[in-house]
Structure formats: structure tokens, C-alpha cells
Amino acid sequence: MSIQPQPDRVIIFDTTLRDGEQSPGATLLVEEKLAIAHQLSLLGVDVIEAGFAVASPGDFEAVKTIAQQVGVLGGPIICSLARAIRQDIQAAAEALQQAAHPRIHTFISTSDIHLKYQLKKSRSEVMAIAQEMVAYAKSFVEDVEFSPMDASRTDPEFLYQILEQVIAAGATTINIPDTVGYCTPKDMAALIQGVQENVPNIDQVILSVHTQNDLGLATANALTAIENGVRQVECTVNGIGERAGNAALEEIVMALQVRKPHFNPYFGRPVDWDAPLTKIKTQEIYKTSCLVSQFTGIVVQPNKAIVGANAFAHESGIHQDGILKHRQTYEIMEAADIGLAENSIILGKHSGRNALRTRLQELGFELSEADFNKAFMRFKEIADKKKEMSDWDLEAIVRDETQIQVD
């Protein structure tokens, strides 16, 4: 499978098993990576970056196993990362041998600060290595992705030159990494526009972006890149990854779904066109998030957008009242959209009369107005001292404050 340049949807390149695994302490066993890869395939991602084959025997094995078992015909592209070094590219090619749709993703730093202190190489040396290694990767696979590492801090003229050369050498996807999460959305827009206007052969490839979250802007930057013509985004489930992590897959996908009329025109579609902008089966999002959290040991923060425990929970009385009257008063998507059974109303000190009455009715208690008033006053007294009121607390209130028999 090869993806045509400029598709009218966004290609989701999932790097949970590579950049995501670079989260401190997140090391995964081969079987765990395989289970996540199967789930990513069910979720509908286009590309799975399964690992960094040369990094360790375990990672080589993981890429190889995923290539064999998940990288089947009609399934996702399976990718391995490789530095622009022969040995890395050979390891990636070998691990990917049995994938129906293999991709080698090779990278080299291009910013002056990386060249001077890390690579200790000149721009012309880096240019020659990049060209040679892309051509070398191409001798193994048709699908070659190239990333100029630290692109967002690279001299734009050098960036344009190296991209033109690696495309001529055979790269099929050009990925622009904001490696240290330095860009603001305005910078990102300028970066992508600059690449499109100054790299003459850029139309021959898929343009991609890889946004890190150091300033909490990874998702915003990825969406801005999409508005500016990028057609592949690199992201991870739950936004895990090196340092502050990567753009979160679930945030990008749900933003594209919930705000489709906003994004459609960037793809040349009518505003009200219905076709989805990604191939993701959003009902698999929650399950995938739980699996990744369980295997990596990285707990999802409760207020995390889309998949956090509080993302569909309502605590304030005003919000609960609105939700009980019409969900869309305070919800822009439904819990069921991401595969969660239902939205929840959390009863606590901020809750109002409508929320309490509804819950009591759900528990089977029909209270007279006088009894309800007494119960509500007692509820507020107790809720002031507790984080959350359970059904057991409510039953106790009904037992103590009313004549109703509670079993």
C-alpha cells in the first residue's frame, strides 16, 4: 500500500511504541508491544512506528513480530526508526522484512546547535549523509520517511535545501519535527508555509509533522500544521513520549471530528461534507488508552482531554442541571463516541437540586417536596465534608431524613 501525496484526509502515524516508549519508565515487553499494535490496528491507525530496530535486541524482536503479525496485507504500514547510519537502516530493513507495507523512517539533525555540539559535522557533511542514507533505505523499501531533526530550530534555507535533495534521493514522506517543542502555532504555520513555498519538489511527497509537548502546544501545533497543508501527523496514545510527550492521538482525532466543518475547507471539501477526516474508529479510543496506560504504567491524569476520568464527568450544579435538560448545553461530544459507556454526573458539594432528585429517582426514591427539601439540606452538609457522594450515602440520607423504608 502506498499513500498518494495530498490525500483528502489526515494520515495518523502512531508512534506510541517508539517515541511513546521513550517516556521515562515506560519500557514495554515484546508481548505488550504486540498487544498494543493489534489494538492500534483495530483503532484504524495508518502507520505504526513499532520501534527503533537497532536500539536493542528486544526492540528488534518487537518490530519483527509486529511486522509479521500486524503488518498484514491491507493492514497498517509498519515502520521502524533508523538514524541515518547504514547499520541502523540494515537493522530496520531486516526487522521489517515480513511486513506487507514496510516503511523505514530515517533521521538526522539539521539545526546548527545539534551539528556543532552533538554531531560535530558541517552542513555539507549532513546533507551528503542524508542523501546517501535515504537512497540506501530506498534500496530496501519503497516507502521511506525522512526527518530533519530539530527542524523548527534549523536555518530555513538549509532546511529547504536538504529536503529538496532527500526527495530527489527517494523519500516519500517528509516529516518536520518540532523536536524540543519550541514552536508556537504561529511559528508552525510559518515553518510549514516556508517548506511548501521553497522546496520545489515538495508536492511529490506526503508532508508530515511531529510535535513535542514541552510548552503544552503539541496538539495545537499539529492542528495548525494540518490547516497549513500537512497530511500526516505523528502522535501517541495518551500523548506519552520523550519529556513532556507528544501530540495526543485522541485529541487530534476528536478535534478533527468535532470541528469537521472548520477543517473540511483546508482539504478543499465543502464545509458540511460528512466524510470523516481520519480512518480512526473513535469508539476504540478509550479501550486503547486504557491498554497503553496499563502496559506502560503511565497513569492518565484525571483532567486529560478526551480520555481522562473527568473528561465526561460533571460536578457543578449549574452544569449538571444543564446536562440533565439537554446534553449539548455542556458537552461537545458524547462519551459513547470514544467507546465509554456513559457520561457521569458526580454528586458533590457543587451539585444542585435537579442532579440529586434525578439520582434519587434512578435509585427508586420518589420523595415528597418536604422530604426532598430535608434530604437536600442534609446532602449539602455531608457533601461539604466529602469528595464525592456515593449511592450508599444517598440511601443513608433517605433513611435518616424521611419516612421511606430503605432495605
Ligand code: KIV
Ligand atoms: O522528536 C523528534 O525529532 C523525533 C524524530 C525522530 C522524528 O522523534
